[in-house]
Amino acid sequence: MASDQRRGFNDGLAMANSYYAATARPAPSFPKLDGSIEADLVVVGGGATGLSAALHAAERGLSVVLLEGGRIGWGASGRNGGHLIPGMRLSAPTLVKTFGVERARELFELALEARSLMVDLIARHGIDCDLKLTGHLSAAVKPADMRDLAEEVECLNTVMGYPHAELLSAEEARREVDSPYEGGLLDRLGGHFHPLNYTLGLATAAQDAGVQIFEGSTAIALEKGARVLVRTAGGQVLARHAVLAGDxxxxxxxxxxxxxxxPVANYVVATEPLANARELIPHDVAVADTRFVLNYYRMTADGRLLFGGGERYTPNPPRDMASFVRPYVEGVFPQLRGVRIDHAWGGLVSITMTRMPHVGRDGSIHFAHGYSGQGAILSTYTGKVLVQAILGDDRAFQALADLRPPAFPGGAALRAPLHVLGMLWYAFRDRI
Ligand SMILES: Cc1cc2nc3c(=O)[nH]c(=O)nc-3n(C[C@H](O)[C@H](O)[C@H](O)COP(=O)(O)OP(=O)(O)OC[C@H]3O[C@@H](n4cnc5c(N)ncnc54)[C@H](O)[C@@H]3O)c2cc1C
Structure with missing residues (x-):
């Protein structure tokens, strides 16, 4: 982590050039922490996980301080693709194979609770975030992918008792997106939203509930004792509990x-507003294809194609992010060749070895991270679950904590080179 300047923190990935920053609703800015402060709970991280934890804790009567190193929503929560994908990152059949039917059902239920929570919060706090519950399409690239999707629909419908997923033929998929696919899985409870406006809305709700929010206040040290002490460059917070939500x-x-x-860097662009937006994606679904390094895209409220594609396993972003993503856009939609790209930015996706989140506690510290590219819905819920655990209700917390994804081989120091080799292999497989 570089500086704790409000605008400098995590700016290497050009958040300021993002479509979301350009269309952010007016929101309060928050001061830097200056001096010493005490609270029941200190939260590190102003994304959806941290803000949700802060909001739910304040609603339950705790005094809460939230420290954000950059600006609210400057992490993944304010720059992601905005796809709302019901369920866990692992498919339903994989959940069943990995955890058995009973636990798989429990995890899937939690994910559905997560979706309901998010929809409720948006309504309850009047968060204006372009929420569209128009569906999410997993689009099959290879014939073999159709077998997997058929198995998934069957498992969702029968084992999970979830009637909202259906298998689409190539022709039916073409009615959803004007690009040739083998077919797809349409989840009617999916959709998309403006993640930064959602995150800013959560911050306003948290502030209204009494949370003291500080931006430009990177937590640089954590000391555990009878209470937790979190230090920033300008001050410190002493609290009974801490939530670490820095992902x-x-x-x-x-x-x-x-x-x-x-952390894996992923890049996103938004085109100019398109006259033919409704021809490309007639029913406004969000689409992700079945490649390992997937293309994911959807329309914005003002008719732009917002498209994520391409990962890089080196620490340095491409010099020109728009040119880096353009071939992926034009690969899916050749009819958009030469389209103007108005916004290009990147973000860090945190993945775990198992692609299931890493949630847990260490004494008075609770943490959640590693949603592996599917945290837009789960992050808000997990923040609430951490607070429930702090207040003594462990039901959902334990189900998530029991997932225990292992550490990457080599730990924080060596995980990158080893994992990069693995990722490159899968990315190579995509190409052949
Ligand atoms: C490019 C991209 C596309 C994605 N697309 C999708 C998608 O379409 N659908 C989906 O479901 N998921 C998607 N994801 C994943 C999803 O965005 C994340 O899982 C989710 O936002 C994580 O939320 P969070 O609050 O845990 O972390 P973040 O939103 O990253 O928030 C963490 C915050 O903590 C702050 N912080 C970190 N360390 C410190 C510190 N020491 N002191 C103070 N503050 C600190 C950071 O500045 C940051 O604001 C995507 C992610 C990326 C990067």
Whole structure:
């Protein structure tokens, strides 16, 4: 982590050039922490996990301080693809194979609770975030992918008792997206939203509930004793409990948990507003294809194609992010060749070895991270679950904590080179 300047923190990935920053609703800015402060709970991280924890704790009567190193929503929560994908990152059949039917059902239920929570919060706090519950399409690239999707629909419908997923033929998929696919899985409870406006809305709700929020206030040291002490460059917070919600940007603040996740940079563009938006995606679904390094895309409220594609396993972003993503856009939609790209930015996705989140506690510290590219819905819920655990209700917390994804081989120091080799292999397989 570089500086704790409000605008400098995590700016290497050009958040300021993002479509979301350009269309952010007016929101309060928050001061830097200056001096010493005490609270029941200190939260590190102003993304959806941290803000949700802070909001739910304040609603339950705790005094809460939230420290954000950059600006609210400057991490993945304010720059992601905005796809709302019901369920866990692992498919339903994989959940069943890995955890058995009963636990798989329990995990899937939690994920559905997560979706309901998010929809409720948006309604309850009147968060204006372009929420569209128009569906999510997993689009099959290879014939073999159709077999997997058929198995998934069957498992969702029968084992999970989830009637909202259906298998689409190539022709039916073409009615959803004007690009040739083998077919797809349409989940009617999916959709998309404006993640930064959602995150800013959560911050306003948290502030209204009494949370003291500080931006430009990177937590640089954590001391555990009878109480937890979190230090920033300008001050410190002494609290009974801490929630660590820094995800891919947390660095080595707590090395014991850092080695369980691996940050992978992913790049996103938004085109100019398109006259033919409704021809490309007639029913406004969000689409992700079945490649290992997937293409994911959807329309924005003002008719732009917002498209994520391409990962890089080197620490340095491409010099020109728009040119880096353009071939992926034009590969899916050749009809958009030469389209103007108005916004290009990147973000860090935190993945775990098992692609299931790493959630847990160490004394008075609770943490959650590593949603592996599917945290837009789960992060808000997990923040609430951490607070429930702090207040003595462990039901959902334990189900998530029991997932225990292992640390990456080599820990925080060596995880990158080893994992990069693995990722490159899968990316190569995509190409052949
Ligand atoms: C490019 C991209 C596309 C994605 N697309 C999707 C998608 O379409 N659908 C989906 O479901 N998921 C998607 N994801 C994943 C999803 O965005 C994340 O899982 C989720 O936002 C994580 O939320 P969080 O609050 O845990 O972390 P973040 O939103 O990253 O928040 C962590 C915050 O903590 C702050 N922080 C870190 N360390 C410190 C410290 N020491 N002191 C103070 N503050 C600190 C950071 O500045 C940051 O603001 C995507 C992610 C990326 C990067």
């Amino acid at each position: 891919a940007l947390m660095g080595r603040l707590e090395p014991k948990i850092a080695g369980h996740i691996m």
